[in-house]
Amino acid sequence: DQQVKQNSPSLSVQEGRISILNCDYTNSMFDYFLWYKKYPAEGPTFLISISSIKDKNEDGRFTVFLNKSAKHLSLHIVPSQPGDSAVYFCAASVGSGNTPLVFGKGTRLSVIA
Amino acid sequence: DTGVSQDPRHKITKRGQNVTFRCDPISEHNRLYWYRQTLGQGPEFLTYFQNEAQLEKSRLLSDRFSAERPKGSFSTLEIQRTEQGDSAMYLCASSLETGISNEQYFGPGTRLTVT
Numbered sequence: 001d002q003q004v005k006q007n008s009p010s011l012s013v014q015e016g017r018i019s020i021l022n023c024d025y026t027n028s029m030f031d032y033f034l035w036y037k038k039y040p041a042e043g044p045t046f047l048i049s050i051s052s053i054k055d056k057n058e059d060g061r062f063t064v065f066l067n068k069s070a071k072h073l074s075l076h077i078v079p080s081q082p083g084d085s086a087v088y089f090c091a092a093s094v095g096s097g098n099t100p101l102v103f104g105k106g107t108r109l110s111v112i113a
Numbered sequence: 114d115t116g117v118s119q120d121p122r123h124k125i126t127k128r129g130q131n132v133t134f135r136c137d138p139i140s141e142h143n144r145l146y147w148y149r150q151t152l153g154q155g156p157e158f159l160t161y162f163q164n165e166a167q168l169e170k171s172r173l174l175s176d177r178f179s180a181e182r183p184k185g186s187f188s189t190l191e192i193q194r195t196e197q198g199d200s201a202m203y204l205c206a207s208s209l210e211t212g213i214s215n216e217q218y219f220g221p222g223t224r225l226t227v228t
Contacts, residue, residue, distance in 0.1 A: 042222075046217070
């Protein structure tokens with residue numbers, strides 16, 4: 001039973017445009033939501049996170065939006081750059097400390113120059 | 114600090130053999146996690162430690178798997194009597210017990226191939 005779902009396996013975006021990656025979850029007990037980026041042959045790299053008490057968090061070109069009533073979050077990348085091409089994982093955790101993460105299956109983003 | 118390191122990066126073994134992987138976390142991090150990732154899936158939690166204490170084990174961690182963190186620093190993950198289904202990327206991550214963003218820092222992983 002997938003508690004964190006990324007329903008789009010892949011996404012292609014033109015350089016300079018906005019990339020929107022979506023994630024849905026089923027467990028209402030999740031307290032933190034995180035986005036990780038993964039290049040081939042490397043481990044996942046933390047990008048941005050959001051607490052369940054917030055609805056938006058911004059860090060440079062990356063913004064995460066959380067809609068708790070819909071159990072949905074999204075990652076916006078503006079403007080998209082070719083170096084953003086990677087697999088993006090949505091993850092969630094329960095509890096206020098650093099607890100194990102539950103990951104989605106990932107979305108492969110391709111930014112086309 | 115150079116981040117989380119894992120050794121070896123690649124391991125090919127025959128079915129039935131035992132394998133052991135090592136993870137060295139970021140030095141000041143007291144939590145250490147093991148995840149497994151198979152093709153087309155996201156990482157799946159296996160187990161984690163706070164210092165030397167193993168706090169939780171996933172039901173994915175069968176009796177053939179054992180993990181240790183004897184001195185609260187590096188950790189080892191051993192798989193006994195490997196099976197072809199054990200072929201995967203084994204990822205280690207570390208973190209502080211509490212953090213502003215709940216982030217974990219991942220190593221590059223050990224890719225296991227069981228033939």
